[in-house]
Amino acid sequence: MRRFAAAFAAMLATCPGLVHAAQPCLTAAEASSLTAYALPSAITGTAKRCVPNLGTNAFLPTGGAELAARYAVRKHQNWPAAKAAFLKMGAKDESSAFLANMPDPSLQQMLDALIEGMVAQQIPLDRCAEIDRVVGLLAPLPAQNTAELLAVMFGLAGKTGKAKNDLFSICES
Structure with missing residues:
Protein backbone atom coordinates (compact mmCIF):
# COMPACT_ATOMS: atom_id res chain seq x y z
CA MET A 1 0.00 0.00 0.00
CA ARG A 2 2.83 2.36 0.86
CA ARG A 3 4.47 1.59 -2.49
CA PHE A 4 1.20 2.35 -4.27
CA ALA A 5 1.09 5.72 -2.50
CA ALA A 6 4.69 6.45 -3.47
CA ALA A 7 4.03 5.46 -7.06
CA PHE A 8 0.86 7.54 -7.24
CA ALA A 9 2.74 10.52 -5.79
CA ALA A 10 5.52 10.03 -8.34
CA MET A 11 2.91 9.85 -11.09
CA LEU A 12 1.47 13.16 -9.96
CA ALA A 13 4.93 14.69 -9.87
CA THR A 14 5.41 13.87 -13.55
CA CYS A 15 2.62 16.28 -14.44
CA PRO A 16 4.06 19.81 -14.16
CA GLY A 17 2.19 22.01 -11.74
CA LEU A 18 -0.18 19.25 -10.73
CA VAL A 19 0.75 18.81 -7.09
CA HIS A 20 -0.27 21.39 -4.50
CA ALA A 21 2.42 22.97 -2.37
CA ALA A 22 0.33 21.85 0.60
CA GLN A 23 -1.09 18.35 0.90
CA PRO A 24 -4.74 18.43 -0.22
CA CYS A 25 -7.53 17.34 2.06
CA LEU A 26 -9.91 14.83 0.50
CA THR A 27 -13.17 13.64 1.95
CA ALA A 28 -13.38 9.94 2.72
CA ALA A 29 -15.69 9.52 -0.29
CA GLU A 30 -13.24 11.30 -2.62
CA ALA A 31 -10.32 9.25 -1.34
CA SER A 32 -12.30 6.01 -1.74
CA SER A 33 -13.41 6.90 -5.28
CA LEU A 34 -9.89 7.87 -6.33
CA THR A 35 -8.49 4.66 -4.85
CA ALA A 36 -11.23 2.52 -6.42
CA TYR A 37 -10.59 4.12 -9.80
CA ALA A 38 -6.81 3.58 -9.54
CA LEU A 39 -6.88 -0.01 -8.24
CA PRO A 40 -7.19 -1.87 -11.57
CA SER A 41 -4.25 0.03 -13.08
CA ALA A 42 -2.24 -0.36 -9.87
CA ILE A 43 -2.89 -4.12 -9.80
CA THR A 44 -1.92 -4.43 -13.46
CA GLY A 45 1.28 -2.46 -12.88
CA THR A 46 2.10 -4.56 -9.83
CA ALA A 47 1.57 -7.76 -11.80
CA LYS A 48 3.78 -6.55 -14.66
CA ARG A 49 6.57 -5.80 -12.21
CA CYS A 50 6.25 -8.80 -9.91
CA VAL A 51 4.99 -11.79 -11.92
CA PRO A 52 8.45 -12.59 -13.36
CA ASN A 53 9.79 -12.76 -9.79
CA LEU A 54 7.02 -14.87 -8.26
CA GLY A 55 6.36 -18.57 -8.34
CA THR A 56 3.71 -19.89 -10.68
CA ASN A 57 1.39 -20.60 -7.73
CA ALA A 58 1.52 -17.03 -6.38
CA PHE A 59 -1.65 -14.93 -6.52
CA LEU A 60 -0.64 -12.31 -9.09
CA PRO A 61 0.33 -14.80 -11.83
CA THR A 62 -2.80 -16.89 -11.26
CA GLY A 63 -5.41 -14.27 -10.32
CA GLY A 64 -4.01 -10.77 -10.84
CA ALA A 65 -5.51 -10.14 -14.27
CA GLU A 66 -8.92 -11.44 -13.16
CA LEU A 67 -8.83 -9.25 -10.04
CA ALA A 68 -7.91 -6.15 -12.06
CA ALA A 69 -10.75 -6.90 -14.49
CA ARG A 70 -13.23 -7.44 -11.63
CA TYR A 71 -12.21 -4.15 -10.02
CA ALA A 72 -12.38 -2.33 -13.37
CA VAL A 73 -16.11 -3.06 -13.67
CA ARG A 74 -16.89 -0.14 -11.32
CA LYS A 75 -14.37 2.34 -12.76
CA HIS A 76 -17.05 4.26 -14.65
CA GLN A 77 -19.11 4.64 -11.46
CA ASN A 78 -16.08 5.91 -9.52
CA TRP A 79 -14.85 8.22 -12.27
CA PRO A 80 -16.79 11.43 -11.49
CA ALA A 81 -15.68 11.57 -7.84
CA ALA A 82 -12.21 10.23 -8.70
CA LYS A 83 -11.76 12.96 -11.32
CA ALA A 84 -12.85 15.62 -8.85
CA ALA A 85 -10.40 14.27 -6.25
CA PHE A 86 -7.57 14.09 -8.78
CA LEU A 87 -8.18 17.68 -9.87
CA LYS A 88 -8.46 18.77 -6.23
CA MET A 89 -4.97 17.37 -5.70
CA GLY A 90 -3.64 19.60 -8.49
CA ALA A 91 -2.18 23.07 -8.36
CA LYS A 92 -4.33 25.89 -9.63
CA ASP A 93 -2.47 26.87 -12.79
CA GLU A 94 -2.55 26.34 -16.56
CA SER A 95 -1.83 22.61 -16.34
CA SER A 96 -4.75 21.97 -14.00
CA ALA A 97 -7.06 23.93 -16.29
CA PHE A 98 -5.77 21.90 -19.23
CA LEU A 99 -6.41 18.62 -17.37
CA ALA A 100 -9.84 19.75 -16.18
CA ASN A 101 -10.84 20.54 -19.76
CA MET A 102 -9.54 17.31 -21.29
CA PRO A 103 -12.23 14.96 -22.54
CA ASP A 104 -12.84 12.28 -19.90
CA PRO A 105 -11.75 9.35 -22.10
CA SER A 106 -8.40 11.06 -22.80
CA LEU A 107 -7.81 11.96 -19.16
CA GLN A 108 -8.75 8.44 -18.05
CA GLN A 109 -6.39 6.88 -20.59
CA MET A 110 -3.56 9.15 -19.43
CA LEU A 111 -4.18 8.45 -15.74
CA ASP A 112 -4.48 4.69 -16.26
CA ALA A 113 -1.17 4.54 -18.13
CA LEU A 114 0.58 6.77 -15.60
CA ILE A 115 -0.69 4.83 -12.60
CA GLU A 116 0.19 1.47 -14.11
CA GLY A 117 3.64 2.61 -15.21
CA MET A 118 4.56 4.41 -12.03
CA VAL A 119 3.41 1.56 -9.79
CA ALA A 120 5.48 -0.87 -11.86
CA GLN A 121 8.55 1.37 -11.56
CA GLN A 122 8.28 1.99 -7.83
CA ILE A 123 7.95 -1.57 -6.53
CA PRO A 124 11.23 -3.03 -5.27
CA LEU A 125 11.58 -6.57 -6.59
CA ASP A 126 12.42 -7.88 -3.12
CA ARG A 127 8.94 -6.80 -1.91
CA CYS A 128 6.98 -8.64 -4.59
CA ALA A 129 6.28 -11.71 -2.44
CA GLU A 130 4.86 -9.54 0.38
CA LEU A 167 -0.72 12.11 -1.59
CA PHE A 168 -3.49 13.55 0.51
CA SER A 169 -4.99 13.71 3.95
CA ILE A 170 -8.52 12.76 4.88
CA CYS A 171 -10.55 15.77 5.97
CA GLU A 172 -11.85 15.67 9.51
CA SER A 173 -15.61 15.47 9.55
Missing part, protein backbone atom coordinates in the same frame (compact mmCIF):
# COMPACT_ATOMS: atom_id res chain seq x y z
CA ILE A 131 2.80 -7.48 -2.02
CA ASP A 132 1.51 -10.64 -3.70
CA ARG A 133 0.40 -11.94 -0.32
CA VAL A 134 -1.41 -8.71 0.58
CA VAL A 135 -3.16 -8.54 -2.80
CA GLY A 136 -4.20 -12.16 -2.44
CA LEU A 137 -5.63 -11.49 1.02
CA LEU A 138 -7.58 -8.45 -0.24
CA ALA A 139 -8.80 -10.21 -3.41
CA PRO A 140 -11.96 -11.76 -1.91
CA LEU A 141 -13.24 -8.33 -0.88
CA PRO A 142 -15.53 -6.40 -3.20
CA ALA A 143 -13.69 -3.62 -5.06
CA GLN A 144 -15.40 -0.84 -3.12
CA ASN A 145 -14.52 -2.42 0.25
CA THR A 146 -10.88 -2.74 -0.77
CA ALA A 147 -10.83 0.87 -1.98
CA GLU A 148 -12.40 2.15 1.22
CA LEU A 149 -10.02 0.09 3.36
CA LEU A 150 -7.00 1.46 1.47
CA ALA A 151 -8.34 5.02 1.66
CA VAL A 152 -8.75 4.66 5.44
CA MET A 153 -5.19 3.34 5.64
CA PHE A 154 -3.92 6.30 3.58
CA GLY A 155 -5.74 8.64 5.94
CA LEU A 156 -4.38 6.90 9.03
CA ALA A 157 -0.87 6.93 7.60
CA GLY A 158 -1.06 10.71 7.41
CA LYS A 159 -2.14 10.97 11.05
CA THR A 160 0.25 8.56 12.76
CA GLY A 161 3.52 10.11 11.70
CA LYS A 162 4.97 6.59 11.48
CA ALA A 163 4.03 6.06 7.85
CA LYS A 164 4.23 8.82 5.30
CA ASN A 165 1.42 9.65 2.91
CA ASP A 166 2.39 12.43 0.52
Whole structure:
Protein backbone atom coordinates (compact mmCIF):
# COMPACT_ATOMS: atom_id res chain seq x y z
CA MET A 1 0.00 0.00 0.00
CA ARG A 2 2.83 2.36 0.86
CA ARG A 3 4.47 1.59 -2.49
CA PHE A 4 1.20 2.35 -4.27
CA ALA A 5 1.09 5.72 -2.50
CA ALA A 6 4.69 6.45 -3.47
CA ALA A 7 4.03 5.46 -7.06
CA PHE A 8 0.86 7.54 -7.24
CA ALA A 9 2.74 10.52 -5.79
CA ALA A 10 5.52 10.03 -8.34
CA MET A 11 2.91 9.85 -11.09
CA LEU A 12 1.47 13.16 -9.96
CA ALA A 13 4.93 14.69 -9.87
CA THR A 14 5.41 13.87 -13.55
CA CYS A 15 2.62 16.28 -14.44
CA PRO A 16 4.06 19.81 -14.16
CA GLY A 17 2.19 22.01 -11.74
CA LEU A 18 -0.18 19.25 -10.73
CA VAL A 19 0.75 18.81 -7.09
CA HIS A 20 -0.27 21.39 -4.50
CA ALA A 21 2.42 22.97 -2.37
CA ALA A 22 0.33 21.85 0.60
CA GLN A 23 -1.09 18.35 0.90
CA PRO A 24 -4.74 18.43 -0.22
CA CYS A 25 -7.53 17.34 2.06
CA LEU A 26 -9.91 14.83 0.50
CA THR A 27 -13.17 13.64 1.95
CA ALA A 28 -13.38 9.94 2.72
CA ALA A 29 -15.69 9.52 -0.29
CA GLU A 30 -13.24 11.30 -2.62
CA ALA A 31 -10.32 9.25 -1.34
CA SER A 32 -12.30 6.01 -1.74
CA SER A 33 -13.41 6.90 -5.28
CA LEU A 34 -9.89 7.87 -6.33
CA THR A 35 -8.49 4.66 -4.85
CA ALA A 36 -11.23 2.52 -6.42
CA TYR A 37 -10.59 4.12 -9.80
CA ALA A 38 -6.81 3.58 -9.54
CA LEU A 39 -6.88 -0.01 -8.24
CA PRO A 40 -7.19 -1.87 -11.57
CA SER A 41 -4.25 0.03 -13.08
CA ALA A 42 -2.24 -0.36 -9.87
CA ILE A 43 -2.89 -4.12 -9.80
CA THR A 44 -1.92 -4.43 -13.46
CA GLY A 45 1.28 -2.46 -12.88
CA THR A 46 2.10 -4.56 -9.83
CA ALA A 47 1.57 -7.76 -11.80
CA LYS A 48 3.78 -6.55 -14.66
CA ARG A 49 6.57 -5.80 -12.21
CA CYS A 50 6.25 -8.80 -9.91
CA VAL A 51 4.99 -11.79 -11.92
CA PRO A 52 8.45 -12.59 -13.36
CA ASN A 53 9.79 -12.76 -9.79
CA LEU A 54 7.02 -14.87 -8.26
CA GLY A 55 6.36 -18.57 -8.34
CA THR A 56 3.71 -19.89 -10.68
CA ASN A 57 1.39 -20.60 -7.73
CA ALA A 58 1.52 -17.03 -6.38
CA PHE A 59 -1.65 -14.93 -6.52
CA LEU A 60 -0.64 -12.31 -9.09
CA PRO A 61 0.33 -14.80 -11.83
CA THR A 62 -2.80 -16.89 -11.26
CA GLY A 63 -5.41 -14.27 -10.32
CA GLY A 64 -4.01 -10.77 -10.84
CA ALA A 65 -5.51 -10.14 -14.27
CA GLU A 66 -8.92 -11.44 -13.16
CA LEU A 67 -8.83 -9.25 -10.04
CA ALA A 68 -7.91 -6.15 -12.06
CA ALA A 69 -10.75 -6.90 -14.49
CA ARG A 70 -13.23 -7.44 -11.63
CA TYR A 71 -12.21 -4.15 -10.02
CA ALA A 72 -12.38 -2.33 -13.37
CA VAL A 73 -16.11 -3.06 -13.67
CA ARG A 74 -16.89 -0.14 -11.32
CA LYS A 75 -14.37 2.34 -12.76
CA HIS A 76 -17.05 4.26 -14.65
CA GLN A 77 -19.11 4.64 -11.46
CA ASN A 78 -16.08 5.91 -9.52
CA TRP A 79 -14.85 8.22 -12.27
CA PRO A 80 -16.79 11.43 -11.49
CA ALA A 81 -15.68 11.57 -7.84
CA ALA A 82 -12.21 10.23 -8.70
CA LYS A 83 -11.76 12.96 -11.32
CA ALA A 84 -12.85 15.62 -8.85
CA ALA A 85 -10.40 14.27 -6.25
CA PHE A 86 -7.57 14.09 -8.78
CA LEU A 87 -8.18 17.68 -9.87
CA LYS A 88 -8.46 18.77 -6.23
CA MET A 89 -4.97 17.37 -5.70
CA GLY A 90 -3.64 19.60 -8.49
CA ALA A 91 -2.18 23.07 -8.36
CA LYS A 92 -4.33 25.89 -9.63
CA ASP A 93 -2.47 26.87 -12.79
CA GLU A 94 -2.55 26.34 -16.56
CA SER A 95 -1.83 22.61 -16.34
CA SER A 96 -4.75 21.97 -14.00
CA ALA A 97 -7.06 23.93 -16.29
CA PHE A 98 -5.77 21.90 -19.23
CA LEU A 99 -6.41 18.62 -17.37
CA ALA A 100 -9.84 19.75 -16.18
CA ASN A 101 -10.84 20.54 -19.76
CA MET A 102 -9.54 17.31 -21.29
CA PRO A 103 -12.23 14.96 -22.54
CA ASP A 104 -12.84 12.28 -19.90
CA PRO A 105 -11.75 9.35 -22.10
CA SER A 106 -8.40 11.06 -22.80
CA LEU A 107 -7.81 11.96 -19.16
CA GLN A 108 -8.75 8.44 -18.05
CA GLN A 109 -6.39 6.88 -20.59
CA MET A 110 -3.56 9.15 -19.43
CA LEU A 111 -4.18 8.45 -15.74
CA ASP A 112 -4.48 4.69 -16.26
CA ALA A 113 -1.17 4.54 -18.13
CA LEU A 114 0.58 6.77 -15.60
CA ILE A 115 -0.69 4.83 -12.60
CA GLU A 116 0.19 1.47 -14.11
CA GLY A 117 3.64 2.61 -15.21
CA MET A 118 4.56 4.41 -12.03
CA VAL A 119 3.41 1.56 -9.79
CA ALA A 120 5.48 -0.87 -11.86
CA GLN A 121 8.55 1.37 -11.56
CA GLN A 122 8.28 1.99 -7.83
CA ILE A 123 7.95 -1.57 -6.53
CA PRO A 124 11.23 -3.03 -5.27
CA LEU A 125 11.58 -6.57 -6.59
CA ASP A 126 12.42 -7.88 -3.12
CA ARG A 127 8.94 -6.80 -1.91
CA CYS A 128 6.98 -8.64 -4.59
CA ALA A 129 6.28 -11.71 -2.44
CA GLU A 130 4.86 -9.54 0.38
CA ILE A 131 2.80 -7.48 -2.02
CA ASP A 132 1.51 -10.64 -3.70
CA ARG A 133 0.40 -11.94 -0.32
CA VAL A 134 -1.41 -8.71 0.58
CA VAL A 135 -3.16 -8.54 -2.80
CA GLY A 136 -4.20 -12.16 -2.44
CA LEU A 137 -5.63 -11.49 1.02
CA LEU A 138 -7.58 -8.45 -0.24
CA ALA A 139 -8.80 -10.21 -3.41
CA PRO A 140 -11.96 -11.76 -1.91
CA LEU A 141 -13.24 -8.33 -0.88
CA PRO A 142 -15.53 -6.40 -3.20
CA ALA A 143 -13.69 -3.62 -5.06
CA GLN A 144 -15.40 -0.84 -3.12
CA ASN A 145 -14.52 -2.42 0.25
CA THR A 146 -10.88 -2.74 -0.77
CA ALA A 147 -10.83 0.87 -1.98
CA GLU A 148 -12.40 2.15 1.22
CA LEU A 149 -10.02 0.09 3.36
CA LEU A 150 -7.00 1.46 1.47
CA ALA A 151 -8.34 5.02 1.66
CA VAL A 152 -8.75 4.66 5.44
CA MET A 153 -5.19 3.34 5.64
CA PHE A 154 -3.92 6.30 3.58
CA GLY A 155 -5.74 8.64 5.94
CA LEU A 156 -4.38 6.90 9.03
CA ALA A 157 -0.87 6.93 7.60
CA GLY A 158 -1.06 10.71 7.41
CA LYS A 159 -2.14 10.97 11.05
CA THR A 160 0.25 8.56 12.76
CA GLY A 161 3.52 10.11 11.70
CA LYS A 162 4.97 6.59 11.48
CA ALA A 163 4.03 6.06 7.85
CA LYS A 164 4.23 8.82 5.30
CA ASN A 165 1.42 9.65 2.91
CA ASP A 166 2.39 12.43 0.52
CA LEU A 167 -0.72 12.11 -1.59
CA PHE A 168 -3.49 13.55 0.51
CA SER A 169 -4.99 13.71 3.95
CA ILE A 170 -8.52 12.76 4.88
CA CYS A 171 -10.55 15.77 5.97
CA GLU A 172 -11.85 15.67 9.51
CA SER A 173 -15.61 15.47 9.55
